[in-house]
Amino acid sequence: MELDIQIIKTATPKEKPTDESTLGFGKYFTDHMFIVEYTEGIGWHDARIQPYGPLAIDPASPVLHYSQEIFEGLKAYRREDGGIQMFRPIENARRMNRSADRMCMPQLDEEFQVKAMKLLVETEEAWVPHRAGTSLYLRPTMIAHGAELGVHPAKNYLYYIICCPSGSYYKNGMAPVKIHIEDSYVRAVKGGTGAAKTGGNYSASLKASAEAAKKGFDQVLWLDGKQNKYVEEVGAMNMMFVIDGKLVTAPTGGSILPGITRKSVLFLAQQMGIEVEERPIAVDELMEAYKAGKLTEAFGTGTAAVISPVGLLEYRGQEMKLSNGEIGPIASSVYKTLTDIQWGRCEDRYGWIEKLS
Ligand SMILES: *Cc1c(COP(=O)(O)O)cnc(C)c1O
Numbered sequence: 001m002e003l004d005i006q007i008i009k010t011a012t013p014k015e016k017p018t019d020e021s022t023l024g025f026g027k028y029f030t031d032h033m034f035i036v037e038y039t040e041g042i043g044w045h046d047a048r049i050q051p052y053g054p055l056a057i058d059p060a061s062p063v064l065h066y067s068q069e070i071f072e073g074l075k076a077y078r079r080e081d082g083g084i085q086m087f088r089p090i091e092n093a094r095r096m097n098r099s100a101d102r103m104c105m106p107q108l109d110e111e112f113q114v115k116a117m118k119l120l121v122e123t124e125e126a127w128v129p130h131r132a133g134t135s136l137y138l139r140p141t142m143i144a145h146g147a148e149l150g151v152h153p154a155k156n157y158l159y160y161i162i163c164c165p166s167g168s169y170y171k172n173g174m175a176p177v178k179i180h181i182e183d184s185y186v187r188a189v190k191g192g193t194g195a196a197k198t199g200g201n202y203s204a205s206l207k208a209s210a211e212a213a214k215k216g217f218d219q220v221l222w223l224d225g226k227q228n229k230y231v232e233e234v235g236a237m238n239m240m241f242v243i244d245g246k247l248v249t250a251p252t253g254g255s256i257l258p259g260i261t262r263k264s265v266l267f268l269a270q271q272m273g274i275e276v277e278e279r280p281i282a283v284d285e286l287m288e289a290y291k292a293g294k295l296t297e298a299f300g301t302g303t304a305a306v307i308s309p310v311g312l313l314e315y316r317g318q319e320m321k322l323s324n325g326e327i328g329p330i331a332s333s334v335y336k337t338l339t340d341i342q343w344g345r346c347e348d349r350y351g352w353i354e355k356l357s
Pocket residue numbers: 073197233234235236237238257258259260261262301302303304
């Protein structure tokens with residue numbers, strides 16, 4: 001796509017957080033953002049990197065009323081040699097376009113999205129933290145704006161990318177999480193928007209998460225929206241189980257977000273000679289496997305944590321305790337392999353790495 005990106009540098013750079021052990025997530029935003037505008041009949045125009053700051057949008061903008069919004073999440077990693085690299089950014093660009101299609105939003109050239117991400121990270125080079133486990137998180141976002149309250153796809157869109165330095169997910173080691181298997185609220189149904197990374201999926205999930213948090217759980221594991229029988233995924237992670245030595249995960253049948261970490265973990269597990277199955281998993285099957293001693297590990301996969309081991313699963317008051325509250329052997333080995341690739345500690349044999357400098 002022939003679209004130049006203008007760079008407008010800030011005159012007032014911010015103070016950067018000096019203590020990289022307290023970065024957290026989504027607390028600090030960098031000096032610049034990427035933005036490109038879409039107008040029906042014209043297409044994408046005015047691509048630029050500009051100082052980070054508030055957007056001026058009309059109060060009647062469709063995003064504010066009907067949630068015509070999609071987003072992505074990926075990271076730039078600082079290697080030990082000081083260079084910077086990204087992990088499979090083209091996959092995020094492709095998923096952005098699939099989400100856009102579902103939400104009746106315009107496509108944006110995938111190579112161009114990656115070019116914009118790289119140029120923004122290069123501009124914010126000094127914001128990419130150095131401490132082990134830290135990264136620069138990128139949040140590409142597309143919103144419908146303009147002034148029109150009719151319920152139909154909007155005519156105007158903004159695609160922008162903001163970034164925030166983010167801390168190590170596992171500051172105090174890999175603490176296994178407690179998960180509540182939700183049997184009344186649902187997240188997504190087949191034919192709905194579960195496979196799109198769209199804001200409404202997340203606001204719809206807040207109530208179940210808040211209720212589970214009150215009872216001491218870290219996450220909610222969603223069941224399928226039709227029969228309340230098959231496990232799907234957690235808030236922003238796909239779920240994997242080790243049953244009888246096999247790595248088992250739910251198929252991405254339209255109601256599950258097809259995670260890039262999920263796809264990478266399944267691939268790496270196969271490379272390691274672990275048998276992988278993508279198939280519906282009933283909660284009853286999990287309970288039976290647990291009682292028979294065959295459910296040996298459960299973990300979530302997603303960009304933020306990479307792998308999040310599960311120490312406890314609760315369903316209708318019954319508890320399944322896993323891995324003695326530690327990270328299991330399969331979770332542990334895929335975690336090491338994947339993070340070694342992401343932070344450039346080993347060779348990139350699969351063409352997953354996009355180097356910046
Ligand atoms: C983003 C997300 C994931 C994980 O996707 P990754 O590409 O691995 O980060 C899983 N489930 C949901 C609902 C998500 O939003």
